[in-house]
Amino acid sequence: MMDDTDLITAIASGDKTAMHQLYERHNGGVYAFAMAKCGNRELASDCVHDTMLDVWRTAQRFAGQSSVKTWLFSIARNKLVDALRKRGRLSFVDEVPETADTAPDPEAAAIAASESQRLHKCLEGLKDVHRAAIRLAFLEDLTYPEIARIEAVPVGTIKTRIFHAKQALMRCLQAAVRR
Numbered sequence: 445m446m447d448d449t450d451l452i453t454a455i456a457s458g459d460k461t462a463m464h465q466l467y468e469r470h471n472g473g474v475y476a477f478a479m480a481k482c483g484n485r486e487l488a489s490d491c492v493h494d495t496m497l498d499v500w501r502t503a504q505r506f507a508g509q510s511s512v513k514t515w516l517f518s519i520a521r522n523k524l525v526d527a528l529r530k531r532g533r534l535s536f537v538d539e540v541p542e543t544a545d546t547a548p549d550p551e552a553a554a555i556a557a558s559e560s561q562r563l564h565k566c567l568e569g570l571k572d573v574h575r576a577a578i579r580l581a582f583l584e585d586l587t588y589p590e591i592a593r594i595e596a597v598p599v600g601t602i603k604t605r606i607f608h609a610k611q612a613l614m615r616c617l618q619a620a621v622r623r
Contacts, residue, residue, distance in 0.1 A: 456504040463500055466512075474492050481575075510590065513586070520594075574609035577602055
């Protein structure tokens with residue numbers, strides 16, 4: 445099995461099989477990332493399509509300065525930003541929660557986290573930028589610098605987004621346990 449870099453090299457020379465393999469390997473992650481950012485299935489599907497089409501067209505320009513995965517998510521983010529801008533739904537300012545619970549009850553959070561349905565509901569309640577950062581960090585296993593590159597923001601912004609997302613998740617999970 446070829447690694448991602450080898451697939452990109454093959455795609456750059458017009459190998460459709462390599463493109464298919466790269467698509468199969470990453471379409472789910474790109475789709476989930478786009479869904480986390482926009483919450484619209486149709487737009488997320490379009491984002492995957494546009495991203496993969498861009499990879500096919502520009503594979504020869506991949507310089508290897510980041511991982512292929514980071515490059516793919518960066519393309520997806522740019523495609524999504526363009527689409528949201530066209531629809532007038534893009535906000536460049538994240539709202540910061542007015543209060544942050546600095547002492548969540550770990551036991552209650554652990555019990556709530558074991559309930560995947562509750563966790564999923566809490567994740568859906570996050571702002572798009574927070575949900576996307578959590579997804580990239582914990583489900584796609586990307587580093588903060590890689591996420592920052594994808595999102596085209598400073599690393600500190602990613603750290604802040606993840607901090608606020610974790611706090612919001614803790615509050616939501618604790619509230620679910622109390623009910």
